[in-house]
Amino acid sequence: MPERLPDVIDPMGFAEKRRHLKGVIPVLKLDRLAEFLMETDGEVKVDLTFTRQGRTATIVGQVTADLTLQCQCCLGPISWPVACEVHLGIVNSLDAAMQLSDEMEPLLVTPDAEMPLADIVQDELILAVPAIPQHPDCRMPSPADPAPERPNPFADLAQLKSKRSIQE
Numbered sequence: 001m002p003e004r005l006p007d008v009i010d011p012m013g014f015a016e017k018r019r020h021l022k023g024v025i026p027v028l029k030l031d032r033l034a035e036f037l038m039e040t041d042g043e044v045k046v047d048l049t050f051t052r053q054g055r056t057a058t059i060v061g062q063v064t065a066d067l068t069l070q071c072q073c074c075l076g077p078i079s080w081p082v083a084c085e086v087h088l089g090i091v092n093s094l095d096a097a098m099q100l101s102d103e104m105e106p107l108l109v110t111p112d113a114e115m116p117l118a119d120i121v122q123d124e125l126i127l128a129v130p131a132i133p134q135h136p137d138c139r140m141p142s143p144a145d146p147a148p149e150r151p152n153p154f155a156d157l158a159q160l161k162s163k164r165s166i167q168e
Helices: 011-016 094-098 117-128 155-167
Strands: 020-026 043-053 056-070 077-091 105-108
Touching: 011 043, 011 056, 011 077, 020 117, 043 117, 056 117, 077 094, 077 117, 094 105
Parallel strands: 077 105
Antiparallel strands: 020 043, 043 056, 056 077
16 A cells, blocks of 8 residues: 655745655645546656755656546547656756756745645646547548528528518
């Protein structure tokens, strides 16, 4: 059984101690991610190692989940498996962020500051959600497709008007 993950972490302190976190977070607890989802059941699997590479504190690992998005064509649910590789360099200034290697993304924190673990996890997942999710076999109707025949909304008014003019 995965260990219980802490709600709040000190990224720099965890890197100094070379901590390893492995566990699950309910999708329901990820409030910013929930805005992108059709359903919020399920769990996110987290496997993160906090360490140092030279003078840089890092977070390396993986975040995986099976998210339920809304298809933007048919508006139905779509299962979206996500497996994010996490490569974060923990920095406390923009200058330090510019010095990170190309494979690292900066995580800007203040020294000895604590932050919710959920913030790191949902940032990674939000980046993995497509801007316009859709099923592979869904397609938008093209202008060449004939439009379905719709009754004229003014047809009833025309009939009423013609009946009224006959009665007069």
